[in-house]
Amino acid sequence: xxxxxxxxxxxxxxxxxxxxxxxxxxxxxxxxxxxxxxxxxxxxxxxxxxxxxxxxxxxxxxxxxxxxxxxxxxxxxxxxxxxxxxxxxxxxxxxxxxxxxxxxxxxxxxxxxxxxxxxxxxxxxxxxx
Amino acid sequence: xxxxxxxxxxxxxxxxxxxxxxxxxxxxxxxxxxxxxxxxxxxxxxxxxxxxxxxxxxxxxxxxxxxxxxxxxxxxxxxxxxxxxxxxxxxxxxxxxxxxxxxxxxxxxxxxxxxxxxxxxxxxxxxxxxxxxxxxxxxxxxxxxxxxxxxxxxxxxxxxxxxxxxxxxxxxxxxxxxxxxxxxxxxxxxxxxxxxxxxxxxxxxxxxxxxxxxxxxxxxxxxxxxxxxxxxxxxxxxxxxxxxxxxxxxxxxxxxxxxxxxxxxxxxxxxxxxxxxxxxxxxxxxxxxxxxxxxxxxxxxxxx
Numbered sequence: 001x002x003x004x005x006x007x008x009x010x011x012x013x014x015x016x017x018x019x020x021x022x023x024x025x026x027x028x029x030x031x032x033x034x035x036x037x038x039x040x041x042x043x044x045x046x047x048x049x050x051x052x053x054x055x056x057x058x059x060x061x062x063x064x065x066x067x068x069x070x071x072x073x074x075x076x077x078x079x080x081x082x083x084x085x086x087x088x089x090x091x092x093x094x095x096x097x098x099x100x101x102x103x104x105x106x107x108x109x110x111x112x113x114x115x116x117x118x119x120x121x122x123x124x125x126x127x128x129x
Numbered sequence: 130x131x132x133x134x135x136x137x138x139x140x141x142x143x144x145x146x147x148x149x150x151x152x153x154x155x156x157x158x159x160x161x162x163x164x165x166x167x168x169x170x171x172x173x174x175x176x177x178x179x180x181x182x183x184x185x186x187x188x189x190x191x192x193x194x195x196x197x198x199x200x201x202x203x204x205x206x207x208x209x210x211x212x213x214x215x216x217x218x219x220x221x222x223x224x225x226x227x228x229x230x231x232x233x234x235x236x237x238x239x240x241x242x243x244x245x246x247x248x249x250x251x252x253x254x255x256x257x258x259x260x261x262x263x264x265x266x267x268x269x270x271x272x273x274x275x276x277x278x279x280x281x282x283x284x285x286x287x288x289x290x291x292x293x294x295x296x297x298x299x300x301x302x303x304x305x306x307x308x309x310x311x312x313x314x315x316x317x318x319x320x321x322x323x324x325x326x327x328x329x330x331x332x333x334x335x336x337x338x339x340x341x342x343x344x345x346x347x348x349x350x351x352x353x354x355x356x357x358x359x360x361x362x363x364x365x366x367x368x369x370x371x372x373x374x375x376x377x378x379x380x381x382x383x384x385x386x387x388x389x390x391x392x393x394x395x396x397x398x399x400x401x402x403x404x405x406x407x408x409x410x411x412x413x414x415x416x417x418x419x420x421x422x423x424x425x426x427x428x429x430x431x432x433x
Contacts, residue, residue: 007328007332007333007420008418009416009418010415010416012356012357013333039315040315043311044311047308047333047334048334049169049333050311050315051169051314
């Protein structure tokens, strides 16, 4: 599980872990049932306070992204995260927003953007065949 | 994290209204702070802000002129044995006896501390790659810091007190030292109090912090609350503003013309209301980093 912590952008460290684990789960890089590193292991790996990792895991548990199994560890929830779709849409919304902002900056109309997205979609599909 | 079973009070260090003057310079001005058991407490500030002076009061090396210092509920000046035996201390100067060999340093330190754990000391020595036959005076700066940390840790103190532990060290040794702090609290739920001018490491490892500027504590509390209580807002005004706008709760304001950015302290809803009164709308907002909060509070940057 690859997590990157930055103390420059102002987002609380526990929230950075929460967001990145959600992202990894949504992107399929953390599979359902996969075990997360222990609080202590992740704290040492990232060189952060163990209480911060514990808090992040608690938030993830509340959000249904992970489950704690008694006496063993923390796992990505079996049924997949109930928030997974919502999270995916949230991530894509952010990407769409920055694409639209960029397009407006470059004076490219919405119709052209939509045509471009469809074109790229076709391109992606033909590459996969 | 687990807490130790000791029946000591839940506040490990309790400092109330401590002031200290050196000649004409006010080194500490009405400093009040409390360090709860089991936390990692970061004390941040520039060199000369009063961090080391405060640590010397905690250790009982300086007697209070006004105010009180209690460590484990005791006065460290009146009861040095009851206090110092429970503290692992790494001084900024890493003042170890230069003429000793590493193995001699371990035996020498063991004599001081009834609770010295020789097996733990040996495992730390191996982990830190310190040769038993090496003379202290020949150690590199990083090795010296590790040797000092070893002595501070090996009697498994209830309170680990570190004065600028990673100052002047390369990133690899700094990481070793931060890992040792993390392991200390993770393993045993002990309390760590450390001073630093590196806000990045304070933000990573501490859960409570206090900021000192010119001998005063300008901000203290749980890191989460401090972060949640500060916002960076960018306001766009209807008309060009010739001078920085006065915004309730703003600690610092910068910008020009239509757009001004402020670092503010307070409830988010109140800030929106304050902005509304100025006939301005909030066009951007983010959480400021600890570095930015410090600059806004101190009015200047910490020189690195």
